[in-house]
Amino acid sequence: MDFTFSSEEDAYRQELQRFATKVLAPHYQSDDKVAKLRSELVTDMAAMGLTGLRIPERHGGQEATAVIAGMAAEEVARGDFNAGYLIIVNALISDILTRNATEQQQAAWLPPIASGEALPAFCITEPEHGTDAAKLETKAEPDGSGGWRLSGEKTSITLGMAAHSALVLARTGGPGARGVSAFYVDLDKRYVSRSAFDDLGSRAIGRASLHFDGLPVSREQLVGAEGEGFVSVMQGFDYSRAIIGLACLGAAAASLDEAVQWARDRETFGSPIGTFQGVAFPLAEYTTYLKGARHVCYEALWRKDNDLEHSSEAAMAKFWAPKLATEAIHQCLLTFGHLGYSSESPVGQRLRDVIGLEIGDGTAQVSKLVIARNLLGRNYAP
Known part of the structure; x- marks a missing residue:
C-alpha cells in the first residue's frame, strides 16, 4: 500500500502552491466584493493549463489523471476557493464530452475550453x-x-x-x-x-x-x-464529487494553517494561546479529520484512474468533505476570536463559500443514499 505521490506530482503540487499564493490569493476577497468573475482569472488559470486538465493532449489539454485534477483543485482552493470552480466545472464537462462526443465534436469544442477562450x-x-x-x-x-x-x-x-x-x-x-x-x-x-x-x-x-x-x-x-443524455451525464458526477471534496478541504487547510500560526503568535495570560488545551485540541482534532477526508477523496480519484468502481467513495467524499470543511473553518474563525469575525479576514469568506458545496452538486442526503445502496443492496436500502 503506497500513500506517497511521485516526485513529478510533488513538484507539480509545489508549482500550484506558488501560483495560488502569488497569483490567486491576492484577489480572493476583492473578487467577492465585486461579485463578478474577472476575465484575468480565466486567463491565468488557462496559462497554467488548469482549464484543460482532463482534456486530451490532441485537443490542447493536459490529459491529466483524475488524481492530478483533484490535487489542482485542492491547491488552487487554498489560495482562491472560487477559482477552484473553473477546475471542477471544466473537468466534469470535459470528461463527459471526451467519453460521449464524436471526434469531430471534440475537435470543435474542447480546444476552446482548454485555452480558456470558451468558459462552459x-x-x-x-x-x-x-x-x-x-x-x-x-x-x-x-x-x-x-x-x-x-x-x-x-x-x-x-x-x-x-x-x-x-x-x-x-x-x-x-x-x-x-x-x-x-x-x-x-x-x-x-x-x-x-x-x-x-x-x-x-x-x-x-x-x-x-x-x-x-x-x-x-x-x-x-x-x-x-x-x-441523462445516463451519460450522470456517470461523470462520481469522480467530480471527489474533486469538489478536495477543493473544500483545501480551503479548510488554508484556514487551519492560519489558525495554527495565530495560536503560536497570540498571547494571553502571559503565554501563547496554543499552550491552552481548549485552543490546541480542536486544531489537533480537525487536522486529523481533514487528513482522513483527503484519503477518501484521493482513493475515489485513484479508483477512477484505475477503472474501478468508485461511486460509493465519491459519495463519501461529497457529503463528508464539505461538511467537515465548514466545521473546521468555523473552528478556525473562533480561534481568531473577534478578528476572525472581521471581513478583513479571509476565514469568514471561506466559511460562506464552502457552505455552498454542502448543497451544490448533490446534497448529503443523496450521497448517503448512494452509500447505503452500495452498502446494503438496492432492495434493502431507501
Missing part, C-alpha cells in the same frame, strides 16, 4: 427539479429540419453569468431519464437571458438562472445518442 456551464437544475433531475421540464422541440429549439429555465447554474457555452440537459422524449438528451450549445443572448443570484458566498462565480427561449440547436450539437 453545466445546465441541469431547474426551479422544480434539482435532485430529481430525471424529471426535468426544459424541452428540446423538433424544428422540422432535423434540429431542435430549446425552451425552459435552468437555475442555480455555476458560472451562469460568465459562461459562453453550456452542456444542457433537455427533454426530447417521454417522461423519465430515457426521455432526456444532452446538447452542447453556445449561449446566444438573442435566445438566452440570465438572472444573477445574490448569494451568501462564492459571489464571484456568478450563480444564475438561464432562460432558454427557443434557442436553435442542430443535430451536430447533440452529445451522444438521443435519449441517452
